[in-house]
Amino acid sequence: MAAAIETKKLTKSYKSRQHGHINVVDHLDLIVEEGEIFGFLGPNGAGKTTTIKMLLGIIYPTSGEGYVLGKEIGDMDVHRMISYLPERPYYYEHMTGPEILRFYGSLFGINDEAKFQGLLEKVNLHRDTTKSISQYSKGMQQRIGLAQSLINDPKLLFLDEPTGGLDPIAHREIRDLIISFRDEGRTVFISSHELSEVELICDRVAIIDRGIIRRQGKLTDLLRGGRIEIMATEVAAKVLESLNLTDSNVRTVPQGILFDIPEENDVNGIIDAIRTAKGNILSIVPRKKRLEDLFVETVQNKPTPVGAAQDGGAK
């Protein structure tokens, strides 16, 4: 599969009064495959917006290379094939949904009422055509933003915190729309803090921290390493011995004996051994590794790399 985005040692440095030049994005090697939903994650000040601005050609890298849809970043041809929905898009509040689409359509030389109608239907705003943006809920505003971001039929969409501040129903609507973009063959690059959302929809993620990519890969690979908890009673001592488990894998709790086993271990073998010796299994609970666990373990307690940025500088 071709890469929709590829960067090689992409770096942006700013001058800081205390630290001289600091790399707020530091030798970034990023690959986003065509047709995937990619989550770009990181704590505040990690360098996400700076990276997106470089990919969009809004700011110049200090060094390194970057390619978007096969063209070098900054290439004006790319702008016709991509779109960007910022975290807080600004719309003229007096405009209605159709007026917004006509306005943004005109920026691309598109004057196609059937297309605008289709987009309003896609985001389920076709029954609210007389309402002005000031009367829209947050979820509706986000949906008109997504409709607007489709006007130029982009191959690649950049969405900054697309579900930030939305209620669970609006979350689901936006999530379904983003999945439909992938179904249409588009690539979606999402910058987000909403890890549970990202976990539900993203194919691959990168975690950036202090300008450096700490993890990058398929979610299914990155989230390997879950655990299985088996609660049992009447487990014979000889069974416990034969299982050769460490103290961290097995402990006595008020309800019985709790086995806490890495999922790659022979969980079935343990269950069989307990059952064969007439033990009583009360529950078997998979404890999947969550993206939040991975995120926290990735960004916590990392030494500050030389020359890398700290949060709190000027924007």
Ligand SMILES: Nc1ncnc2c1ncn2[C@@H]1O[C@H](COP(=O)(O)OP(=O)(O)OP(=O)(O)O)[C@@H](O)[C@H]1O
């Ligand atoms: N023009 C600038 N001059 C100096 N420093 C800057 C500038 N723009 C951004 N920075 C610094 O670069 C670092 C990364 O900022 P960036 O906005 O890319 O982070 P972010 O990951 O998008 O954060 P958030 O999640 O809070 O939006 C921060 O320390 C920020 O203060």
